[in-house]
Amino acid sequence: MRSALLDVAELSKRFPIKAGGGSFSRLRRRFAGGPEKLPHVHAVDDVSFTIGEGETVGLVGESGCGKSTLVRVLARLLDPSDGSVRLGGRDLSLMPARRFARDPDRAKVQMVFQDAGESINPRFTAFAAIADPLRRIKGLGGVALTAKVERTAAECGLPEALLSRFPHQLSGGQRARVGIARAVALEPQLLILDEPTAALDVSVQVVILQLLQRLKSELGMSYLFVSHDLSVVRLLCDRVIVMYLGRIVEVGPAREVFERPLHPYTQALVAAVPRLGQPPTQDRLQGEPRSPIDPDPKVCRFYGRCPQGTERCTVEMPLLRKSGAAREVACHLIAEVQT
Amino acid sequence: MTAAAGLAVENLSVEFRTRSGIVKALDRVSFAVAPGETVALVGESGSGKSVTAYAIMRLLDDAGRITGGRALLGDVDLLAATPAELRRLRGRRIAMVFQNPRSALNPIRSVGHQIADVLVEHEKLSRRAAAAKAVELLRAVGITDPARRASAYPFEMSGGMCQRVMIAIALAARPAVLIADEPTTGLDVTTQAVIMDLIGELSSSIGMATVFITHDLALAAERARRIVVMHAGHVVESAPVAALFAAPRHPYTAELVAATPASVSVLDDLASIPGSLPDLRRADLPACRYLDRCRRTQPECARNVSMVAPGAIHAFACRNPLP
Amino acid sequence: MSAALRHARYVVSENPVTGFAFGLALLLLLASTIGPSLVPYDPFASNTAAALQPPSMRHWFGTDQLGRDIFSRVIVATRLDCGIALASVLLVFVMGGLAGVAAGFFGGWMDRVVGRVADTIMAFPLFVLAMGIVAALGNNVQNIVIATAIVNFPLYARVARAEASIRREAGFVEAGRLSGNGEWRLLVFHVLPNVFPILVVQMSLTMGYAILNAAGLSFIGLGVRPPTAEWGIMVAEGASFIVSGEWWMAFFPGAALMLAVFCFNLLGDGLRDIVDPRRRT
Numbered sequence: 001m002r003s004a005l006l007d008v009a010e011l012s013k014r015f016p017i018k019a020g021g022g023s024f025s026r027l028r029r030r031f032a033g034g035p036e037k038l039p040h041v042h043a044v045d046d047v048s049f050t051i052g053e054g055e056t057v058g059l060v061g062e063s064g065c066g067k068s069t070l071v072r073v074l075a076r077l078l079d080p081s082d083g084s085v086r087l088g089g090r091d092l093s094l095m096p097a098r099r100f101a102r103d104p105d106r107a108k109v110q111m112v113f114q115d116a117g118e119s120i121n122p123r124f125t126a127f128a129a130i131a132d133p134l135r136r137i138k139g140l141g142g143v144a145l146t147a148k149v150e151r152t153a154a155e156c157g158l159p160e161a162l163l164s165r166f167p168h169q170l171s172g173g174q175r176a177r178v179g180i181a182r183a184v185a186l187e188p189q190l191l192i193l194d195e196p197t198a199a200l201d202v203s204v205q206v207v208i209l210q211l212l213q214r215l216k217s218e219l220g221m222s223y224l225f226v227s228h229d230l231s232v233v234r235l236l237c238d239r240v241i242v243m244y245l246g247r248i249v250e251v252g253p254a255r256e257v258f259e260r261p262l263h264p265y266t267q268a269l270v271a272a273v274p275r276l277g278q279p280p281t282q283d284r285l286q287g288e289p290r291s292p293i294d295p296d297p298k299v300c301r302f303y304g305r306c307p308q309g310t311e312r313c314t315v316e317m318p319l320l321r322k323s324g325a326a327r328e329v330a331c332h333l334i335a336e337v338q339t
Numbered sequence: 340m341t342a343a344a345g346l347a348v349e350n351l352s353v354e355f356r357t358r359s360g361i362v363k364a365l366d367r368v369s370f371a372v373a374p375g376e377t378v379a380l381v382g383e384s385g386s387g388k389s390v391t392a393y394a395i396m397r398l399l400d401d402a403g404r405i406t407g408g409r410a411l412l413g414d415v416d417l418l419a420a421t422p423a424e425l426r427r428l429r430g431r432r433i434a435m436v437f438q439n440p441r442s443a444l445n446p447i448r449s450v451g452h453q454i455a456d457v458l459v460e461h462e463k464l465s466r467r468a469a470a471a472k473a474v475e476l477l478r479a480v481g482i483t484d485p486a487r488r489a490s491a492y493p494f495e496m497s498g499g500m501c502q503r504v505m506i507a508i509a510l511a512a513r514p515a516v517l518i519a520d521e522p523t524t525g526l527d528v529t530t531q532a533v534i535m536d537l538i539g540e541l542s543s544s545i546g547m548a549t550v551f552i553t554h555d556l557a558l559a560a561e562r563a564r565r566i567v568v569m570h571a572g573h574v575v576e577s578a579p580v581a582a583l584f585a586a587p588r589h590p591y592t593a594e595l596v597a598a599t600p601a602s603v604s605v606l607d608d609l610a611s612i613p614g615s616l617p618d619l620r621r622a623d624l625p626a627c628r629y630l631d632r633c634r635r636t637q638p639e640c641a642r643n644v645s646m647v648a649p650g651a652i653h654a655f656a657c658r659n660p661l662p
Numbered sequence: 663m664s665a666a667l668r669h670a671r672y673v674v675s676e677n678p679v680t681g682f683a684f685g686l687a688l689l690l691l692l693a694s695t696i697g698p699s700l701v702p703y704d705p706f707a708s709n710t711a712a713a714l715q716p717p718s719m720r721h722w723f724g725t726d727q728l729g730r731d732i733f734s735r736v737i738v739a740t741r742l743d744c745g746i747a748l749a750s751v752l753l754v755f756v757m758g759g760l761a762g763v764a765a766g767f768f769g770g771w772m773d774r775v776v777g778r779v780a781d782t783i784m785a786f787p788l789f790v791l792a793m794g795i796v797a798a799l800g801n802n803v804q805n806i807v808i809a810t811a812i813v814n815f816p817l818y819a820r821v822a823r824a825e826a827s828i829r830r831e832a833g834f835v836e837a838g839r840l841s842g843n844g845e846w847r848l849l850v851f852h853v854l855p856n857v858f859p860i861l862v863v864q865m866s867l868t869m870g871y872a873i874l875n876a877a878g879l880s881f882i883g884l885g886v887r888p889p890t891a892e893w894g895i896m897v898a899e900g901a902s903f904i905v906s907g908e909w910w911m912a913f914f915p916g917a918a919l920m921l922a923v924f925c926f927n928l929l930g931d932g933l934r935d936i937v938d939p940r941r942r943t
Contacts, residue, residue, distance in 0.1 A: 101839050113836070120833075133840070182837070275561070288499075
């Protein structure tokens with residue numbers, strides 16, 4: 001059993017909704033009820049999972065399920081409302097996000113963004129973009145800096161000639177490589193990839209995925225791979241976590257979850273993925289997800305949209321429970337079948 | 340008025356004038372769609388699939404020029420139609436669903452109004468009758484509580500709902516041909532499935548000829564009867580779905596399939612396509628634009644390659660096709 | 663750099679008006695720098711015998727009521743007027759730009775304070791406010807510069823704030839945090855370089871207004887005093903003579919004023935095209 005590199009426990013993130021009205025209604029509210037009375041969006045709710053060393057874990061779910069918020073808390077760009085994020089024993093959530101930028105452990109968790117064009121400063125050359133973290137965190141300069149940048153760029157398949165170019169002068173695939181080079185230059189332990197190939201053509205995607213695979217084994221990193229493209233997650237990831245409206249609904253080995261999904265939401269998700277050689281399935285997930293604003297903590301988030309549902313689903317929130325050797329599911333109906 | 344008519348595109352060629360030269364975006368593109376049939380136009384970025392759609396609808400921007408070919412809607416050539424004729428045809432006989440639903444809808448008009456506009460213009464309904472029909476259409480595309488939603492604005496609706504509204508607008512006058520340009524890009528996979536179901540149901544109930552443009556080969560395989568593969572402004576292969584995957588003839592088709600994640604079961608089986616798109620501004624473009632990336636080239640390929648004809652069942656533009 | 667120059671050349675060739683504006687700006691620059699040393703007459707030398715002469719070969723723009731050569735005075739005034747405009751635009755760029763960027767990037771109380779200051783300034787008719795500032799602080803050139811800067815503050819602060827606030831959510835700012843940049847480093851080294859070109863364009867667009875403001879204040883007697891050669895004062899002095907037929911005293915400084923403002927406006931448009939092709943007019 002691999003040792004856990006990342007241990008997330010009961011992580012929650014809530015955002016207060018800035019109510020309308022001007023300063024007066026704000027004052028009135030403050031004196032009447034205090035900030036706790038404001039409505040909150042429960043973006044991430046009681047999430048617990050681990051990532052082992054050298055493991056690639058996929059994170060899937062529809063838009064609004066909280067995966068973007070979750071990864072930003074894990075990357076310490078946001079502070080959690082509750083819970084802990086332990087990396088190699090240290091609880092990273094104890095230090096506020098604002099101060100974490102200057103922490104020596106900053107290099108251990110890095111991120112590759114979805115839109116490489118947006119995530120590289122338009123006024124920075126590719127060289128400057130890759131050099132920035134090395135300067136700020138590793139304190140490199142001069143010849144050592146240049147050598148490291150060039151080496152990292154070469155490892156990521158970026159020809160040296162491209163280093164002096166600006167993002168708008170690079171192709172989509174080249175920009176993606178710059179984003180990856182910037183993140184791996186620090187040799188992080190955990191690399192979070194937020195839909196890194198979403199904006200790329202399918203042929204470029206192949207090259208980037210193969211690059212990521214190679215870098216992972218060369219540098220001994222773990223990956224958290226967020227994607228909406230389940231076909232890619234199926235190929236790249238060891239395990240997959242399925243989220244719905246801020247909660248984890250299913251966890252398990254990637255192949256198994258896709259071949260034999262347990263949670264009704266996962267089943268609908270897998271059924272919706274286009275596959276070659278098979279006609280589209282009939283059962284469809286209709287409707288829209290419920291509101292994430294102050295949801296009833298006793299009602300299953302998927303109730304109402306779920307094709308099944310019992311009385312119990314409205315009075316008791318299903319918790320993530322083991323189902324078999326390596327799988328976890330948060331559903332009353334599955335747990336009942338297993339026992 | 341739903342007299343079935345198909346779409347037949349013959350030798351469509353389009354150029355763009357840019358600062359750095361003339362881009363020969365499309366070269367003798369041909370394909371046909373019969374009434375009630377769904378054909379997928381598949382290609383990567385730069386393949387020209389969206390340009391094809393905009394050229395057929397005569398929506399190219401000022402820098403683009405149609406330099407040849409015909410686009411027959413029934414027996415009317417869209418490329419030769421006058422602006423007055425186009426106004427009559429667009430919406431009524433041929434309609435389009437665009438890629439980014441929220442930006443394709445007018446942000447300052449309610450969705451009900453936008454649907455009603457089509458009905459007033461083409462079906463000559465009164466404002467009141469059109470508004471009532473718009474509510475019916477919203478119901479038909481699966482929007483709950485349509486009477487209330489009709490007065491909503493696009494920014495109040497999710498991406499999936501906006502796309503449904505766009506479908507309602509496109510199908511309001513029951514056109515003979517529908518062009519759907521990447522209608523589900525940016526939508527969740529569950530929403531994508533529902534939207535594609537909707538397009539499929541409606542198009543078969545009206546008997547429309549549907550052109551479905553996408554970069555997702557697996558989605559095309561799931562939803563279309565035939566696939567037309569494009570590369571760098573050329574149609575490289577056109578075949579029924581099963582035949583395309585069982586026995587692709589054009590090397591690019593085979594490479595594209597091998598690069599699609601849904602087609603393999605382990606990551607190592609995925610293969611990237613060598614090389615990159617040729618620069619379409621070059622004056623010395625070889626006859627086959629896949630030449631510089633192809634592993635099966637022959638001397639003749641630079642000089643001459645026969646384009647795919649519209650009526651063919653399984654056609655390919657290659658001198659040395661796969662066996 | 664060469665790519666930028668090539669793009670600049672392209673813009674100028676596409677739009678000849680921009681090229682014309684660049685040429686005119688060059689002329690103004692020459693007039694400001696070496697003009698005063700090349701003028702035929704001393705701008706302050708009065709010669710009452712030659713007073714009120716219409717334009718001739720000896721005095722190209724004629725002479726004023728004290729016999730001073732108007733052409734020389736107009737050229738010499740170029741330095742003062744353009745100097746005032748440049749100084750005030752630079753001042754407001756620093757003040758307004760930094761305040762706006764900080765307000766847009768950090769939000770919170772900084773945003774509110776800057777917003778209120780800008781709102782207060784905008785509550786006044788701007789020229790009246792400028793008049794009031796110069797009258798209160800004292801009648802000299804520095805105070806014209808300060809007044810013009812203050813009056814333009816809301817515009818720069820607003821533009822800078824909008825640009826910074828867009829970028830605040832941008833991916834590259836988040837990436838900057840991951841790379842170990844603190845908030846102030848992000849502001850200065852990551853966000854500001856993106857806002858800077860837009861502010862530069864704003865500067866060239868405001869130059870025209872700044873010149874008009876300075877001339878306007880001098881016209882009503884605030885700021886610059888006789889016998890200083892300044893376009894506004896010259897127009898003011900010449901205004902009373904138009905009725906009696908000596909049109910050249912007000913016309914030529916007025917024309918110079920118009921040409922300078924025109925030039926800076928066109929320059930601003932051209933610069934905007936060079937910096938951001940998407941916003942072409």
